[in-house]
Amino acid sequence: MFTAQAQDDPSLRYNMLKTDYKTKNYDSALKNLEWCLDNSPKLTANIYKYGGNLLDDVLKEATPEKKAKIAALGKKMYEKRFENYPDEDPAKAHSDYADFLKEVGGDKEEIFKNYDEAFKVDPTKLGVGSIISYFTTVIDKYKDTDLQLVFNTYDATVEAIDAKVEGYLDNIQKLHAKEDEGQTLISSEKRKLHAYTVNSKALGQVEAILDQKMEEISTCEYLIPLYTEEFEANKTNKVWVTRAINRMFKKDCTEDPLYASLVEQYQEIDPSPEASVLYAGLLMDKGETEKAISFFDKAISQETDPAKKAKNLYKVADIFKKRGQNAKAVSYAKKAIAAKSNFGRAYTMIATLYADGVNNCGTDEFEKRMVYVAAKTYALKAARVDPSIGVYASKLGKAYAANEPSKKLVFNNELGLKSGDSYTIKCWINETVRVP
Incomplete structure (x- = not known):
């Protein structure tokens, strides 16, 4: 038994909160949490760490009546946290509070407000479901009134995710x-x-x-009028210009004159290797292929950062891919891998281009299906080095594996090859693989 004086000791009550939580004595833990919030909210930030975990656990089994009480206690706890520890991982704190409010059926605007606060500090602090929930709300709220805000939110989220x-x-x-x-x-x-x-x-x-x-709102039909209207006001804003270029390139809006204007503007405000790569793409559109390739190679050689060099090489590969020049696309994708060996998207680009070339490589079914062996190899390599695209890459790998030569086809092949033998794929692919 503790004396009345001892029970008013903040450190003791905090330690009781910890012990009660760890031993799942939740009713006592809730009382100690409330006492700490009322009497010693500045004692330690761990009050809020244990408190958040405690409330989450209790909510899993809570009756509607108890859930209402937990909602009130949670509101108090998060308000105290924001008041006393405003700089203690604020993005996670606001994201956690939004998740909590969702769980207890809180006000939708309050939920959005807290997700928004978290997002502004660090989008990656939101959980997977929270990011999706927040972004869905942004689209629903602003797609008809402020499309640029939706794009800005998307870009900021993706850029933060990519960095992470x-x-x-x-x-x-x-x-x-x-x-x-x-x-x-x-x-x-x-x-x-x-x-x-x-x-x-x-x-x-x-x-x-x-x-x-x-997908629905980032079409050329939406993008071109939006960027045309905002071009003059934003043409010296490097971030705006590069985001506009990237989105128009990704959505195949590059034939519109606005795309050329954006690229030329980018070259003017930031004559970087990346800008030069995009400008070389315009030269290709004008039929100046040799000059464009010279421009590509010069731009790549000027970049010293391996990650940026790889991205620029991948961009060149993508430009050739969009023009149906698959051999050149693969060549630059391989250069991207040489610059950054864990560049998963470069591997999947090669895999898909190889698979697209099946009917042009080989004289019989066995030789054509051997192309899928090379495609599978690159897809599975992508899944290993870059788990962020692992689901997509693994699906590709399984699809290509299903199209490899069957045992019967291997047994009857006219080259006399056996399982495990080396085989060099004919045509532009020119990869050596093992017979399955």
Whole structure:
């Protein structure tokens, strides 16, 4: 038994909160949480850490009556947190509060407001479901009144996700390098590899879902009038210009004169290698292919950052791909991989281009189906080095594996090859693979 004086000791009550939570003595823990909020809200930020976990656990089993009480206590707790620890991971705090309000049936505007606060600080602090929920609300609220805000929100989210994923992929690459050298990962490294893989995969899926939600409103029909209207006001804004270019390129709106104006403006305000690559694309549109390729190569050679160099090389590959010049597209995609070996999208581009070339490579069914072996190899490599596109890459790999030569086809092939033998694919692909 504690004396009345001891029970008024903030440190004691905080420790009781911790102990009660860990032993799942939730009723007592709730009382201690409320006491701490009323009497010592500044004692430690961990009050709010344990409090948040406690409320989440209690809500799982709560009756409607108890849920109302938990809602009131949660409101008090988060308000105290924002008041006393405004700089303690505010993005996560607002995201957690929005999630909590959703769970207790809180006001929709209040939920959106907290997601919005979290988003403005760091979009990646929102959970996967929270990002999707927030972005869906942004589209519903603003698609008819402020389309640029929707695009800005999308761009900021994707840019933040990409930056986060890049960090995970770099860490994955270092651990894979150890494995490839024959070293065994210790348990902590295995846990980290698993966490990096899971997190990058989750963020990659978020980006795919956001792209899907943007599909309806990010068409040339919407983009061209919007960017035409806002061009003069934003033409010196590098961020606006590059985002507009990227979106128009992605949605195949490059034949509109506005795209050329945007690229030329980008070249003027920021004569960077990336701008030069895009400008070279315009030269190709004008039929100045040799000059464009010279421009591409010069622009690439000027870039010293490996990640940026890889992205520029991939952009060149994409430009050739859109023009049906698959061999050149693959050549530049391979250069992108040489600059950044974990560039998953470069691998999947090669895989899809190889698969597209099946009917042009080989004289019989066996030789043509061997192309799928090469395509599968690149797809599965993408899934390994870049879990953020792992779902997509793995699906490609399975689809290509299903089209490889069957055992019967291998047995009857006219080249006398057996399973495990090397085979060099004819035509522009010129890859050596193993017979399955």
